[in-house]
Amino acid sequence: MPPFLLERDHMKLIFLHGAPAVGKLTVARELAQLTGFRLFHNHLTVDLVSSLFSFGSEPFVRLREQTWLACFAEAAGTGTSLIFTFNPERTVRPDFIEKTLAIVTAAGGAIVFVELTCAEAELERRLEAASRKEFGKLASVAQYRSLRAEGAFQFPKLPNGLTLDTTNNAPAKTAELINAYLSNE
Numbered sequence: 001m002p003p004f005l006l007e008r009d010h011m012k013l014i015f016l017h018g019a020p021a022v023g024k025l026t027v028a029r030e031l032a033q034l035t036g037f038r039l040f041h042n043h044l045t046v047d048l049v050s051s052l053f054s055f056g057s058e059p060f061v062r063l064r065e066q067t068w069l070a071c072f073a074e075a076a077g078t079g080t081s082l083i084f085t086f087n088p089e090r091t092v093r094p095d096f097i098e099k100t101l102a103i104v105t106a107a108g109g110a111i112v113f114v115e116l117t118c119a120e121a122e123l124e125r126r127l128e129a130a131s132r133k134e135f136g137k138l139a140s141v142a143q144y145r146s147l148r149a150e151g152a153f154q155f156p157k158l159p160n161g162l163t164l165d166t167t168n169n170a171p172a173k174t175a176e177l178i179n180a181y182l183s184n185e
Contacts, residue, residue, distance in 0.1 A: 011076040011109035012037070014178070015100075017086040017158060018116035020138045021126040023166040023174065024085040027116060030175035035182070037081040040071060047136060056091040065092070069099055076107035088155030097158060112185060113161030114178055122167045 014037065016024050025041055032039045045067045046055070053060035068084075075082050104111050118126070124141045126132075132139040138147070147153065162181045166174055 011079050011104065011107065012081040012182070013072060013075070013100075013104050013109060013111045014081075014083040014182070015086060015111050015113045015158070015161075016083055016116065016178075017088055017113065019118070019123060019153060020087055020144060021123045021129075021132065022116040022118040023126070023171055024087070024116055026171040027166065027174045027178070028083045028085050030171045031083055031178055034175055034179045035081070035083070037083050038075070040075075040082045040084045042085045042087065043137060045071075050136075061091055061093065065096055065099075068096070069103055072100055073103045073107070076104045076109040079109075087153070088158065089153050090151060090155065092155060094156050097156070101159075110185075111159075112182060113159050114181075115158070115161065115163040116174070117163060117165045117167075119165075119167040 014028075014031065014035075016028050016031075018024055025043075028039050028041065031037070045064055049060050049064045049067065053063065072082070072084075074080075101111060124144065127141050127144055128139055138144055162178065164174055164177055169177075
């Protein structure tokens, strides 16, 4: 049994966040292997909702948030621990984090915020990796720079937690550091 599985009635939400291409999904996959937690990859919801509504439109924003929150509520209610990947950006409503905290803690769960960072040059190198196209992720340095200049990645500061730089750390090593942090929580 993984070292950090919680009892069935105590859900933990590992809220893995950071800029595009910092390695959220890759690290989350490694962390899921270590912990046995379910992986809730943000792009699954984005892909679902964007099949119906344009990214950033009011129906898109509303349905994406409803989906995220409904999944968190079900997981918390059943004691299912999750790793959630999240790119803070301006189309996410500012009160999303407060709603998430309220839903998870009301069910007796806990949230651990883990921010992944990366040197800008490495982030831009990773942006154009073929694996990013699998989920229709941002995969153009020019588009990234344009979006960043327009303020697309601005979002209120998330609660304090663990911050790790993935520039020179392999995903498995980053996941091990997160798992060690969780064990001391």
